[in-house]
Amino acid sequence: MRFRERKVGEILVLEILERRLDAKNAVAIKSGFLKKFDAGVFHIAIDMGSVTFIDSSGLGAFVTSMKLLGDRGSMVFFGVRPAVADVFRLTRMDRIFKMHQSEPEALEAFAG
Amino acid sequence: MNFDAPRSVALEIPSRLDCIEFIGESLRVLCPLAGFSEAESYRIELGVIEALNNVVEHAYEFQPDASVQVRLTFQPDQLLIEIRDEGKPRPGNLSNTFTFDSEVVDTWPEGGMGLFIMHEVMDRITYERTDGVNRLTLIKSIPW
Numbered sequence: 483m484r485f486r487e488r489k490v491g492e493i494l495v496l497e498i499l500e501r502r503l504d505a506k507n508a509v510a511i512k513s514g515f516l517k518k519f520d521a522g523v524f525h526i527a528i529d530m531g532s533v534t535f536i537d538s539s540g541l542g543a544f545v546t547s548m549k550l551l552g553d554r555g556s557m558v559f560f561g562v563r564p565a566v567a568d569v570f571r572l573t574r575m576d577r578i579f580k581m582h583q584s585e586p587e588a589l590e591a592f593a594g
Numbered sequence: 595m596n597f598d599a600p601r602s603v604a605l606e607i608p609s610r611l612d613c614i615e616f617i618g619e620s621l622r623v624l625c626p627l628a629g630f631s632e633a634e635s636y637r638i639e640l641g642v643i644e645a646l647n648n649v650v651e652h653a654y655e656f657q658p659d660a661s662v663q664v665r666l667t668f669q670p671d672q673l674l675i676e677i678r679d680e681g682k683p684r685p686g687n688l689s690n691t692f693t694f695d696s697e698v699v700d701t702w703p704e705g706g707m708g709l710f711i712m713h714e715v716m717d718r719i720t721y722e723r724t725d726g727v728n729r730l731t732l733i734k735s736i737p738w
Contacts, residue, residue, distance in 0.1 A: 577696035
């Protein structure tokens, strides 16, 4: 999975550079997050602005990553495009994942 | 574009996850031509991608050199998507239950959502197997 990252205090802002999060790169998504957790990064704000398509494998990879993270920290999303947000709603994943409009809102969620 | 008479497109890909996108991108171009909105086109693409993921992962069990055939037929009132493969038969029926408790982490689903999504985004789904060929048909009404 291609991404760009930067630290804002304790929070890692991870910009996903893939257009499609699907069965093809589900394993890479999981291992990408696992590496972050292994490195002690537990608070991640995920910029989904470049993602134009997600399927159940992509969602499943996020679910697995959330489970691996457990109560050590949290992962939140921002910049989710409407069509992609629709898939979260369709599968009721919007009950598991917190989605914010913008990066400042996402960062504020960690502060709260 | 007025689809007053049926027109169809036949597509074929090797049974590989990295080839499925080709079908998805084709649908994203063709569905709007038939009158589907951008949101509906996305949902159709999603349903078909889920079906194709199942073919590669379960019917062919990642055997990469097999063939997956997809025929899209735009009829005046509906889009018919026929997916054929010669892999293992689909087990069980086409019904799907999909429940979890958002408060209980252990119940969160990491997979098995594909069939649920297909039912959510399509109007009708049929499956039959004849002479070793699986044929899954997804039907979506054209909105007018």
